[in-house]
Amino acid sequence: MRILCLQHVPFEGPAAIADWAHSRGHSLHCHRLFESAPLPTIDRFDLLLIMGGPMNIYEVEAHPWLIAEKALIVSAIAAGKYVVGICLGGQLIADALGASVTKGPQVEIGWYPIQPEETTPAWLELPTDLRVLHWHGDRFELPDGAIRIASSAACPNQSFLYNERVLAWQCHLETTHESLTALIGNCTDELENDGPFVMSAEQLLAEPPQTYARMRQVLFNILDGMTAPLEVLDWGRTDYEEAFARQKERVDLRRSGRCPDALIFTEHAPVYTMGMRKDAAQHLIWAQAECARQGISIVQSNRGGDITYHGPGQIVGYPILSLRHQRDLHAYLRNLEEVVIRTLATYGLKSARREGKTGIWLDNQRKICAIGVAVRSWISYHGFALNVNPDMTHFNGIVPCGITDGTVTSLANELDKDVNIADVKARLAVEFETIFGNTAPQDG
Numbered sequence: 001m002r003i004l005c006l007q008h009v010p011f012e013g014p015a016a017i018a019d020w021a022h023s024r025g026h027s028l029h030c031h032r033l034f035e036s037a038p039l040p041t042i043d044r045f046d047l048l049l050i051m052g053g054p055m056n057i058y059e060v061e062a063h064p065w066l067i068a069e070k071a072l073i074v075s076a077i078a079a080g081k082y083v084v085g086i087c088l089g090g091q092l093i094a095d096a097l098g099a100s101v102t103k104g105p106q107v108e109i110g111w112y113p114i115q116p117e118e119t120t121p122a123w124l125e126l127p128t129d130l131r132v133l134h135w136h137g138d139r140f141e142l143p144d145g146a147i148r149i150a151s152s153a154a155c156p157n158q159s160f161l162y163n164e165r166v167l168a169w170q171c172h173l174e175t176t177h178e179s180l181t182a183l184i185g186n187c188t189d190e191l192e193n194d195g196p197f198v199m200s201a202e203q204l205l206a207e208p209p210q211t212y213a214r215m216r217q218v219l220f221n222i223l224d225g226m227t228a229p230l231e232v233l234d235w236g237r238t239d240y241e242e243a244f245a246r247q248k249e250r251v252d253l254r255r256s257g258r259c260p261d262a263l264i265f266t267e268h269a270p271v272y273t274m275g276m277r278k279d280a281a282q283h284l285i286w287a288q289a290e291c292a293r294q295g296i297s298i299v300q301s302n303r304g305g306d307i308t309y310h311g312p313g314q315i316v317g318y319p320i321l322s323l324r325h326q327r328d329l330h331a332y333l334r335n336l337e338e339v340v341i342r343t344l345a346t347y348g349l350k351s352a353r354r355e356g357k358t359g360i361w362l363d364n365q366r367k368i369c370a371i372g373v374a375v376r377s378w379i380s381y382h383g384f385a386l387n388v389n390p391d392m393t394h395f396n397g398i399v400p401c402g403i404t405d406g407t408v409t410s411l412a413n414e415l416d417k418d419v420n421i422a423d424v425k426a427r428l429a430v431e432f433e434t435i436f437g438n439t440a441p442q443d444g
Helices: 016-023 065-078 088-096 177-186 188-192 201-205 209-226 240-255 288-293 329-345 392-397 411-415 421-436
Strands: 002-007 027-032 047-050 082-086 101-116 130-140 147-151 159-162 166-169 231-238 262-268 271-274 297-300 307-310 314-320 351-354 357-362 366-376 379-387
Touching: 002 016, 016 027, 016 209, 047 065, 047 088, 065 082, 065 088, 082 088, 082 209, 088 101, 088 130, 088 159, 088 166, 101 188, 101 201, 130 209, 177 188, 177 201, 231 240, 231 421, 240 262, 240 297, 240 314, 240 379, 262 421, 288 297, 307 314, 307 392, 314 421, 329 351, 329 357, 329 366, 329 379, 329 421, 366 411
Parallel strands: 002 027, 002 047, 047 082, 082 166, 231 262, 271 297
Antiparallel strands: 101 130, 101 147, 147 159, 159 166, 262 314, 271 307, 314 379, 351 357, 357 366, 366 379
16 A cells, blocks of 8 residues: 655654554655645555644645645545545544634643544444543534544544545544654643643653553554455355345445455356346246256346346356445446456457446447446445356346347357366456555555
């Protein structure tokens, strides 16, 4: 993963977040905004980290680079990038999402506990009375659609999560003893504020190592959970209804944040599945007795589309993904199609979408992959079925996907040779990770 860190002043860097990035093998580039160099473009990073600073978000005349920074934050959120903000960085995120940032009723500088909210996803669960560093006078309101993560006695909004990929903190979980010493050395005047939530330099520096260690572990757990890599699972041979039940369980886990995104492969026992299209049942040609004789069951499905066939030799892919960061079902379908198109290209086949028809086609005549998806609470399920080397005679019992002006084909038919299905799964996983994964290919 490529991390771009926006640094507002020399003495507020990524601190423990840099340790996390190094330990996880992520690249980290710190862009020193105060040097006024042009910002990197949005395609140069996967996670945008926005640090704190003594200025506020409205001091554009004194710090004109704030204009470009704010625009980059808006673009990163819209593009579905991971975005993490600390203190000033959290306030800039709130501003980008349309929430107000104002001067708080009291300054909060010191080691004070934060309290978790009950509505947080599992990967963001915080311990009660987590003692963390605070150093702020301004504070943000919650943006529309955001979830409050934590609060403190002095500040009701210590953290919020937006669309699972945008995380804003008012407090400083990244603090190390070294970064705190630098902050005190450069902002000593702020400790002269009177108030019930302002500690002295001596009190700040006297915090025991155990506090730093506990805070660091919580920080690492949160960042690991937020950026958990895509899982690729292979369920082997399954009955359709068994797989559907397992899909629903995985969707529930994903909704509550108890598992990461996943691409699940399976091959079904022979089955005709009817989608939600109203005339799907009319496209079943064989009588039920003939289907039974052929060993093919018939199942009603809640996916989109018409009737189709699944069986051994056909790769069924079930992506269980959170789409909350983009909420665009058409874009999701186009990306899913692109995964298959790129995979087939590695076998020398030029495939494409067909206007007005779902799935992937060869020469606009032969359908090689069916696609039918469903979404619940912006978690995807169902998916695609790519014909590698199935029993093609089983398609004779239906009008596949209601097609009356084309045929169905397979990878083995098109290449006129046996195809290793494990190799195709591996290629699909590579292309899926490229398009849907949490990381982009590393430079160099």
